[in-house]
Amino acid sequence: MVNKEWQLQDYLKEKVQIVDSALDRYLPEGTTLPAFLHESMRYSVFAGGKRIRPVLMLAACEAVGGEIENILPAACAIEMIHTYSLIHDDLPAMDDDDLRRGNPTNHKVYGEATAILAGDGLLTEAFILLSNSSHFGDVSPEASLEVIHLLAKSSGSRGMVGGQVVDMDAEGKEIDLPTLEYIHTHKTGALILAAIEVGALLGGASDKQRQALCQYGEAAGLAFQVADDILDIVAEQSQLGKDIGRDQERGKATYPALLGLSGARQRASELRNMALSSLNIFDDSARPLREIAGFIIDRSC
Amino acid sequence: MVNKEWQLQDYLKEKVQIVDSALDRYLPEGTTLPAFLHESMRYSVFAGGKRIRPVLMLAACEAVGGEIENILPAACAIEMIHTYSLIHDDLPAMDDDDLRRGNPTNHKVYGEATAILAGDGLLTEAFILLSNSSHFGDVSPEASLEVIHLLAKSSGSRGMVGGQVVDMDAEGKEIDLPTLEYIHTHKTGALILAAIEVGALLGGASDKQRQALCQYGEAAGLAFQVADDILDIVAEQSQLGKDIGRDQERGKATYPALLGLSGARQRASELRNMALSSLNIFDDSARPLREIAGFIIDRSC
Numbered sequence: 001m002v003n004k005e006w007q008l009q010d011y012l013k014e015k016v017q018i019v020d021s022a023l024d025r026y027l028p029e030g031t032t033l034p035a036f037l038h039e040s041m042r043y044s045v046f047a048g049g050k051r052i053r054p055v056l057m058l059a060a061c062e063a064v065g066g067e068i069e070n071i072l073p074a075a076c077a078i079e080m081i082h083t084y085s086l087i088h089d090d091l092p093a094m095d096d097d098d099l100r101r102g103n104p105t106n107h108k109v110y111g112e113a114t115a116i117l118a119g120d121g122l123l124t125e126a127f128i129l130l131s132n133s134s135h136f137g138d139v140s141p142e143a144s145l146e147v148i149h150l151l152a153k154s155s156g157s158r159g160m161v162g163g164q165v166v167d168m169d170a171e172g173k174e175i176d177l178p179t180l181e182y183i184h185t186h187k188t189g190a191l192i193l194a195a196i197e198v199g200a201l202l203g204g205a206s207d208k209q210r211q212a213l214c215q216y217g218e219a220a221g222l223a224f225q226v227a228d229d230i231l232d233i234v235a236e237q238s239q240l241g242k243d244i245g246r247d248q249e250r251g252k253a254t255y256p257a258l259l260g261l262s263g264a265r266q267r268a269s270e271l272r273n274m275a276l277s278s279l280n281i282f283d284d285s286a287r288p289l290r291e292i293a294g295f296i297i298d299r300s301c
Numbered sequence: 302m303v304n305k306e307w308q309l310q311d312y313l314k315e316k317v318q319i320v321d322s323a324l325d326r327y328l329p330e331g332t333t334l335p336a337f338l339h340e341s342m343r344y345s346v347f348a349g350g351k352r353i354r355p356v357l358m359l360a361a362c363e364a365v366g367g368e369i370e371n372i373l374p375a376a377c378a379i380e381m382i383h384t385y386s387l388i389h390d391d392l393p394a395m396d397d398d399d400l401r402r403g404n405p406t407n408h409k410v411y412g413e414a415t416a417i418l419a420g421d422g423l424l425t426e427a428f429i430l431l432s433n434s435s436h437f438g439d440v441s442p443e444a445s446l447e448v449i450h451l452l453a454k455s456s457g458s459r460g461m462v463g464g465q466v467v468d469m470d471a472e473g474k475e476i477d478l479p480t481l482e483y484i485h486t487h488k489t490g491a492l493i494l495a496a497i498e499v500g501a502l503l504g505g506a507s508d509k510q511r512q513a514l515c516q517y518g519e520a521a522g523l524a525f526q527v528a529d530d531i532l533d534i535v536a537e538q539s540q541l542g543k544d545i546g547r548d549q550e551r552g553k554a555t556y557p558a559l560l561g562l563s564g565a566r567q568r569a570s571e572l573r574n575m576a577l578s579s580l581n582i583f584d585d586s587a588r589p590l591r592e593i594a595g596f597i598i599d600r601s602c
Contacts, residue, residue, distance in 0.1 A: 037463060117389075120420075124456055131446045141442035149429065149433060155425055161421050168414050
């Protein structure tokens, strides 16, 4: 067990380094005018994110034998989209959070106006990067357009942004399990699924492989959220680096609140098993994806 | 003169109808879940915008003999990007405006959180539309990617968003003419230039035609802003439908403040002449572009 976790940690560390170094190359430098804005964009991108979406994208690409060089722009673009969504979610008009990953949130450092614009800038930067033909490598224009479409759709008003609207609306209300799953499959699940699907597409997956990986992505995305809800209740603040119990305090519906703690753990475990069984058609190339699914659940149990 | 204006008004009316009807088709319906979000997105898109950017795009396309059918998705995408920027600019943390085109601003109707997300949704929707291959018509994937790149770059942190940051930062400060022109060439000029360049590109312009149209776009974009500054001082509230003199009240630098009213009018007139002379290589197909340049200035003089 110790050996297995050690290997996964090595894998994650290596991939995070690759992604971080590519993000540093692709983002405008902090001195690019207007410097205050670009500093603010970089502040949130390099505020200690775990790079889950880019790493899943790289792992899906490798599972089908693809070259990760070709997908680094897409991997960085999805992290920019994820970071923009965190900056906007943390705003006073939204979740009003002062801390994120143990650091002051963007608007606490740069002010609300700049935070809104840094989010806008990062979202737009993702599409600048995805449409920059000098980064395409072996990727065809058709595939680049499909990547843009997948990432835009999963992060827009019928994806991530839609999930956030329903989440805000549900605050302080009693909601049922289908509504909670709607929120999570949209707010976080859609972009995780897109990470996997883009990795599969750019890795050269067959239809069957792509379908299997999408099933994995759906289950893993939801499992991740169930685990996050559990963590919000059981983890120590120092461990997670954000305000603990805020979901409860804010009257947000969570899996433990709807299913009880053991019910939520059971749901997480079911989702992990679904994620794992969808990988049955793959050999050892899918090992990172298998271990990531286990890791998601283990950290909450 | 009456006859000339009448013809331009007919041209604008016809194009606005084409754009409005395409926007209605391309935007998610107001009943699409989450309905509150999609209503809010539609509210601002259909709040009486003059569609200047899409109309300039269509006119540039027609100037080089292109088919406007092929550019309707791009024309609608640029209007979505423009509308998102207005929603975010109006927010309490930014310009804090209650009225826009005579109507309550998005956050006054839907609340601040939804307004932020409606802006995010519209920006993302633009890229969903631009990457949707079922709308491409005769446009190649390479050209579609170039359009995405032009629109993203002009609206991002080194374009429109960057201009807004410098504009916010300049509030209440004494700034010089180069800074004021930086603000306007980025905040409004970049997207107007992109409208023209995309119209030229998708219309099949030669390099020489594209270059001439870009010169037109740069001059017309800046002329538009100078005229807007003049209007802010001289127009009646009822005529413009927004709070008049707000720029002055807020301590924003304007062309009339830096150059005096007659100096600003002279600058607007110079820019119009630059715009017109860049169209010298075109025959009557560029008449709408010529008349639009005149119209921009006439409304402020």
